[in-house]
Structures are given as structure tokens and as C-alpha cells.
Amino acid sequence: MADPFLIAAAALVALALGLALARFLRGPRALDRVVAFDALTIVSVAAIALAGLVTGRAIYLDVALVYALLSFLGVIVAARYLEGGER
Amino acid sequence: MSGMLWILGGVLMVAGAAFLALGGLGLWRMPDTYTRIQAGTKATTLGTLLTLAGIGMIEPGWALKLALIVLFLMFTNPLSSQVMARAAHRAGLKPAPQTRADALADDEGRAAE
Numbered sequence: 001m002a003d004p005f006l007i008a009a010a011a012l013v014a015l016a017l018g019l020a021l022a023r024f025l026r027g028p029r030a031l032d033r034v035v036a037f038d039a040l041t042i043v044s045v046a047a048i049a050l051a052g053l054v055t056g057r058a059i060y061l062d063v064a065l066v067y068a069l070l071s072f073l074g075v076i077v078a079a080r081y082l083e084g085g086e087r
Numbered sequence: 088m089s090g091m092l093w094i095l096g097g098v099l100m101v102a103g104a105a106f107l108a109l110g111g112l113g114l115w116r117m118p119d120t121y122t123r124i125q126a127g128t129k130a131t132t133l134g135t136l137l138t139l140a141g142i143g144m145i146e147p148g149w150a151l152k153l154a155l156i157v158l159f160l161m162f163t164n165p166l167s168s169q170v171m172a173r174a175a176h177r178a179g180l181k182p183a184p185q186t187r188a189d190a191l192a193d194d195e196g197r198a199a200e
Contacts, residue, residue, distance in 0.1 A: 005097030009138065012104035016131070019111030023123070031120050031175050038167055039114055039127035043107050045156065046138040050100075052149075053142050061152040068156060072163040079167070079174040 009050060016043045034078045041071035096144030103137025106130050119183040120175045128168035135160060 020043060024036035045064045052060025113126025136157055143153040176191055 005101055009097075009100045009104040009141075012101070012108040013138075016104075016107040016111035016134075019108070019115045020127070023114045023127075029120060029180065031171065031178065031180060032123060034174075035120065035123050035127045035171055036114060038171065039110060039131050042128070042131040042135055042160070042164065043111070045160065046103065046107060046135040049139055049142050049153070049156070053145060058146075058149055058152065061149060061156065065152070065156050065159065068159055068163070072167055075167045076170055079170045083174040083177045 006050070006054060010054075013043060013047050013050060017047065031079070031082055034075060034082065037078070038071075038075045041067070041075070044071075092144050092147075096141040098141070099144065100138050100141030103134045103139075103141060106134030106137060108134075110134060119186075120180050121172060121182050121186075124168050124172050124175070128164055128171075132160060132164045 017040065020036050020039045024033050024040065027033055045068050048060055048064040048067060052058065052064070107130070110126055110130030113130060114123055117123045117126050139153045139157055143150040182189065
């Protein structure tokens with residue numbers, strides 16, 4: 001098995017998720033949170049694909065694709081909404 | 088031999104995950120919104136692409152779907168980062184004090200004259 005690789009990759013992805021989540025919680029501006037959310041979703045696509053590799057089920061790839069599509073739309077909408085000035 | 092491809096895929100996967108972690112670190116450490124956009128989109132895009140490529144080498148049967156995800160990410164990530172940067176600029180967010188140039192503000196100033 002590619003276990004050492006998987007463990008290392010999972011640990012690094014978890015570190016990335018933690019740092020992005022910390023920035024999401026800290027802010028300080030609303031757009032910083034949108035940026036952190038965008039990074040979170042991109043990292044999550046890799047994390048979902050890794051989960052598929054761990055479980056050996058290809059259905060996770062469809063989940064990753066749909067997740068990338070929907071989160072992209074969410075980021076675009078949030079950024080467009082904040083364009084007019086933020087609170 | 089599939090063992091070789093396995094090792095290559097594992098190395099690619101870990102390298103991609105390392106780029107993801109570096110992107111997260113940049114997101115945490117960078118001084119203002121614009122530099123955070125750089126760290127949060129460029130590094131994570133490369134990291135995700137490398138991770139998916141590594142997974143495709145470990146599981147060659149998944150290559151087509153992984154290629155679809157990669158193609159989609161390559162279209163959407165630059166777009167979302169550009170929209171976020173424009174939103175930050177239009178919302179009047181100030182860049183960090185050590186920033187030297189603001190080409191968009193220069194352009195808009197020239198257009199207003």
C-alpha cells in the first residue's frame with residue numbers, strides 16, 4: 001500500500017485546512033473570509049479525492065466535481081455582493 | 088511495472104499536499120487581502136492539480152474523471168481570484184503599506200481625467 005504517502009498527504013492537507021479555517025475565523029474583513037473560504041473549497045476538492053483513494057470508491061470523484069462547481073458559484077456570488085462596499 | 092508508477096504518484100501527491108499546506112500558511116501570514124488572494128488561490132491550485140495527478144497515477148482507471156476536475160479547476164480558479172481581487176479593489180480595501188504600485192488605480196485615475 002501507499003500508506004506512508006497517504007498519511008503524509010493527509011497530514012499536510014489537514015494542516016492547510018486548519019490554517020485556512022483559522023484565517024476564515026479571524027477575518028478581519030469580510031473579503032478575507034471569502035478568500036479563506038475559496039482556499040478551503042479548493043483544498044477540500046483535493047481532500048475529497050484523497051478520501052476516495054483511501055476508501056477505493058470512485059464515486060468520491062463525482063462528489064469532488066460537484067463540490068468544486070457549487071463552491072465556485074458561491075465564491076463568485078459572495079465576492080460580487082461585497083463589491084459595492086462592505087460592512 | 089505498476090510499483091514505479093505508484094511511487095511516482097505518491098511523491099506527486101505529497102508534493103501537492105505540501106503546496107496546499109504552504110498556501111494555507113501564506114493565507115495565515117500574508118499582511119493584506121490582495122497578498123492573501125495570491126497565496127490562497129495560486130499555491131492551492133497548483134497543490135490540488137499535483138495531488139489529483141498523483142491520485143491518477145496510483146489509480147489509472149480514474150484518470151478521465153480526474154482530468155475533468157483538473158480542467159474545471161484550471162478554468163474556475165483564476166476567475167474566482169480575479170473576481171475577489173476586483174471586489175477588494177472596488178470595496179476600497181487598502182493594500183499593505185509596503186505595496187509599491189497600484190496599476191488599476193493608476194488606470195482609473197487616467198480614465199477619470
